[in-house]
Amino acid sequence: MLRTYPNRMLRGYPFAPDGERSIARSYLKALRRARSLIYLEDQYLWSPNVVGFFARALYENPGLRLIAVIPTVPEQDGRLTLPMNLVGRVTALERLRRAGGDRVAVYGLENADGTPVYVHAKVCVIDDVWASVGSDNINLRSWTHDSELNCVVLDDRADPRPPHDPGGLGDRARGFARDLRLELSLEHVGGGDPNSPSSADDLCDPAQAFDTFAASAAALDAWYESGRHGRRPPGRLRAYRPPDMSRMTRGLAMPPYRLLVDPDGRPARLRRRNAY
Numbered sequence: 001m002l003r004t005y006p007n008r009m010l011r012g013y014p015f016a017p018d019g020e021r022s023i024a025r026s027y028l029k030a031l032r033r034a035r036s037l038i039y040l041e042d043q044y045l046w047s048p049n050v051v052g053f054f055a056r057a058l059y060e061n062p063g064l065r066l067i068a069v070i071p072t073v074p075e076q077d078g079r080l081t082l083p084m085n086l087v088g089r090v091t092a093l094e095r096l097r098r099a100g101g102d103r104v105a106v107y108g109l110e111n112a113d114g115t116p117v118y119v120h121a122k123v124c125v126i127d128d129v130w131a132s133v134g135s136d137n138i139n140l141r142s143w144t145h146d147s148e149l150n151c152v153v154l155d156d157r158a159d160p161r162p163p164h165d166p167g168g169l170g171d172r173a174r175g176f177a178r179d180l181r182l183e184l185s186l187e188h189v190g191g192g193d194p195n196s197p198s199s200a201d202d203l204c205d206p207a208q209a210f211d212t213f214a215a216s217a218a219a220l221d222a223w224y225e226s227g228r229h230g231r232r233p234p235g236r237l238r239a240y241r242p243p244d245m246s247r248m249t250r251g252l253a254m255p256p257y258r259l260l261v262d263p264d265g266r267p268a269r270l271r272r273r274n275a276y
Helices: 022-032 048-060 081-103 140-145 175-189 206-225 247-261 268-273
Strands: 002-005 037-042 065-069 104-110 122-126 130-134 148-153 237-239
Touching: 002 022, 002 140, 022 048, 022 122, 022 130, 022 140, 022 148, 037 175, 037 206, 048 081, 048 140, 065 081, 065 206, 081 104, 081 247, 104 206, 122 175, 130 175, 175 206, 206 237
Parallel strands: 037 065, 065 104
Antiparallel strands: 002 148, 037 122, 104 237, 122 130, 130 148
């Protein structure tokens, strides 16, 4: 069980006077061993600072892929709040794609009627070994500022299905982590649909899972582009395309984003070193 508590300068928590950032430290340890696939479902994914650690893993490991499932539509879309909600995400996704190129795939979800599904999940599975489920999002607010609680599972049961060691570091795929990723993946690519070619065994291999997500989203996008002719393809993935933001809009939105949307709750000594 891992937590985040902020550094409260006036009245700190007696059990964590400088705050606690064990969630962040667990992610950083797991990312240093990521070699094959990072699977994310996240409400925000909008902090360039935090995403930088994912980008470093992608840059240093050319075989590493990242799949992210996020909301297509932000939680707040007012005239003032929308730019603040988007600027961090746009900047973060640009950083990921600079590091990983076409090894980074980001998707939104919709239901069978075509209505966007708001993703509120906070799930991360790395190389089918390390799995995190909890209240934290991939942003600075959740890693340093808000009170969060995560459960990280390192199952002692090795999964019998190949590939047995996706990361190639001897960690071996674990039962809980792989089952969690496969259950979510099958839901998104339409694994329960009789017209879907995907099964759990098809998605065990990280490279094949990455390609299956891409093919599923491409088929649904193409169906819309064709005017919805014929049977709707199985699955509910749509390729996420971030909106264009002018340089002026980014410049105006970034200060309130940093102050209000994604504040930093670390002590000053850790901020200076960008440490947790």
